[in-house]
Amino acid sequence: MSEGVNGSGGVAAELRDVVLAFDDHTVLDDVSLKLFEGETLSVLGGSGAGKSTILRLVLGLLAPTAGEILVNGRDIGRASNAEVLAMRKEMGMVFQGAALFDSLSVDENVAFALREDGGFSEAEIEVRVREALEFVDLDAERVGPLLPAELSGGMQKRVGVARAIVDRPAMLLYDEPTSGLDPITTRTINELIRKLQTGLGVSSIVVTHDIKSAFRISHRVALLSAGKIVFIGTPEEMTASEHEYVGEFLR
Amino acid sequence: MPPSDTKRSLFIVPKGLLTRWALLTQEYFVLLWRTMAASVTRPLYVRDATVQMDVIGVGSIGIVVLTGLFTGMVLALQSAVEMKQFGATIYIGRLVGASTVRELGPVLTALMVAGRAGSGMAAELGAMRVTQQIDALETMGVDPIRKLVAPRYVACLLMLPILTIIMDVVAVFGGLLIATLKLGLTVDLYIRSVWVTLAETGFIFRYVPIDLFGGMLKPLVFGGVIAITSCFYGLRATGGTEGVGRATTRAVVASSILILATDYFVTQLLITFLVES
Numbered sequence: 001m002s003e004g005v006n007g008s009g010g011v012a013a014e015l016r017d018v019v020l021a022f023d024d025h026t027v028l029d030d031v032s033l034k035l036f037e038g039e040t041l042s043v044l045g046g047s048g049a050g051k052s053t054i055l056r057l058v059l060g061l062l063a064p065t066a067g068e069i070l071v072n073g074r075d076i077g078r079a080s081n082a083e084v085l086a087m088r089k090e091m092g093m094v095f096q097g098a099a100l101f102d103s104l105s106v107d108e109n110v111a112f113a114l115r116e117d118g119g120f121s122e123a124e125i126e127v128r129v130r131e132a133l134e135f136v137d138l139d140a141e142r143v144g145p146l147l148p149a150e151l152s153g154g155m156q157k158r159v160g161v162a163r164a165i166v167d168r169p170a171m172l173l174y175d176e177p178t179s180g181l182d183p184i185t186t187r188t189i190n191e192l193i194r195k196l197q198t199g200l201g202v203s204s205i206v207v208t209h210d211i212k213s214a215f216r217i218s219h220r221v222a223l224l225s226a227g228k229i230v231f232i233g234t235p236e237e238m239t240a241s242e243h244e245y246v247g248e249f250l251r
Numbered sequence: 252m253p254p255s256d257t258k259r260s261l262f263i264v265p266k267g268l269l270t271r272w273a274l275l276t277q278e279y280f281v282l283l284w285r286t287m288a289a290s291v292t293r294p295l296y297v298r299d300a301t302v303q304m305d306v307i308g309v310g311s312i313g314i315v316v317l318t319g320l321f322t323g324m325v326l327a328l329q330s331a332v333e334m335k336q337f338g339a340t341i342y343i344g345r346l347v348g349a350s351t352v353r354e355l356g357p358v359l360t361a362l363m364v365a366g367r368a369g370s371g372m373a374a375e376l377g378a379m380r381v382t383q384q385i386d387a388l389e390t391m392g393v394d395p396i397r398k399l400v401a402p403r404y405v406a407c408l409l410m411l412p413i414l415t416i417i418m419d420v421v422a423v424f425g426g427l428l429i430a431t432l433k434l435g436l437t438v439d440l441y442i443r444s445v446w447v448t449l450a451e452t453g454f455i456f457r458y459v460p461i462d463l464f465g466g467m468l469k470p471l472v473f474g475g476v477i478a479i480t481s482c483f484y485g486l487r488a489t490g491g492t493e494g495v496g497r498a499t500t501r502a503v504v505a506s507s508i509l510i511l512a513t514d515y516f517v518t519q520l521l522i523t524f525l526v527e528s
Contacts, residue, residue, distance in 0.1 A: 091390070
């Protein structure tokens with residue numbers, strides 16, 4: 001899975017010596033990470049290890065206490081508001097609980113970013129929404145008019161993915177994509193993530209504590225413990241690692 | 252203990268609490284400022300604002316009418332007891348008119364809207380916050396203040412004066428019911444005494460009684476208070492469903508207190524600048 005990924009391509013996103021601290025506790029302690037173009041990188045770690053904050057930092061929803069977060073070579077932590085909004089359009093985020101707008105139908109949810117953009121005709125939007133829904137294996141005709149509350153958890157998550165890809169972002173961020181799902185749905189979501197790598201060639205960061213899924217979908221995995229990266233490498237390297245915490249985490 | 256220490260201990264304020272309050276107040280005014288800016292600059296979410304006007308304005312008419320009716324009736328009833336002793340029941344219109352237009356109309360309307368629509372706003376935004384829908388908006392390049400707070404702010408600002416007028420009219424009508432049916436006054440006498448009391452404090456812009464002007468200025472202020480306070484607590488909700496409940500309670504309590512407090516200051520300003528000058 002790692003062919004043509006490590007080192008050869010450009011860098012989609014990079015964390016450089018990032019420190020994130022609130023009042024008295026440090027969430028991220030000198031974290032450096034690179035996400036190569038077309039790569040899927042999973043960030044593993046126990047609950048409260050600061051995994052999700054990495055996504056918030058990359059999106060510019062949080063500013064780091066120290067260090068730089070480069071997205072396409074530009075520091076999002078120091079960009080102006082307008083620049084941050086523009087940079088976010090290059091990214092799609094899949095939330096843990098899908099975070100669909102519950103007052104809007106599935107169609108309207110997926111179309112949301114396009115409508116906000118203002119540069120698309122209704123006909124274009126309709127085509128794009130159908131494409132996105134079909135990409136995640138949902139029947140646009142049937143599911144489109146439903147409200148999120150009428151969907152199962154797995155379907156909500158797929159709509160969340162459709163909403164994230166409708167604007168054709170270069171990078172996708174997943175927050176615990178498989179948590180709370182049954183094994184079969186977990187497998188379909190994992191397959192979907194792989195389809196997005198190969199089909200759309202997007203770079204992805206997946207934050208998860210699901211080791212099995214991470215190994216299945218990632219080119220590389222990073223392990224976060226107490227705000228520090230204790231391991232980063234391919235799944236094979238991780239299994240072979242003799243690092244004490246890695247062993248403990250995999251066990 | 253040396254005296255200096257006892258003296259100092261009197262002034263010990265929990266430092267964390269004070270800083271938290273200062274930060275909270277600052278955040279509140281930052282939200283107010285950003286909402287005001289978002290309400291007058293592009294992109295404007297006009298459709299969202301009309302939806303909110305329907306929810307906040309049209310949706311509140313029922314309770315406003317009921318509150319107004321019973322308030323007007325009870326005002327007339329209570330004052331009749333006192334006034335009968337002096338044979339002054341013909342002044343009931345004055346009492347109902349003055350207290351409704353100056354105070355009860357704006358304040359009761361605002362309190363009812365805070366309880367009904369303010370709680371709704373806080374709950375809705377709170378639920379959106381804890382289910383990460385607010386984060387989702389931001390990741391899609393949409394400013395939640397522009398999309399969610401500004402339409403509610405504008406809707407409150409526009410609807411509260413209208414609701415207050417409805418409350419005033421209904422309350423005066425409620426008073427009329429009691430005055431004519433129970434106390435035997437004529438409709439003409441009652442209405443005239445309502446008008447006399449409104450005209451008493453003088454006019455502004457030639458034709459608008461100052462009392463009525465002040466009575467319309469207040470709901471503008473209260474509308475802003477309700478929208479900003481409710482959205483403020485909604486956006487800050489944390490900790491799941493329980494957090495949403497907490498945010499809603501806080502929003503209603505804080506709105507109500509702020510309405511009563513600002514009412515005092517607005518009244519003082521009106522008296523200073525309009526009545527006394």
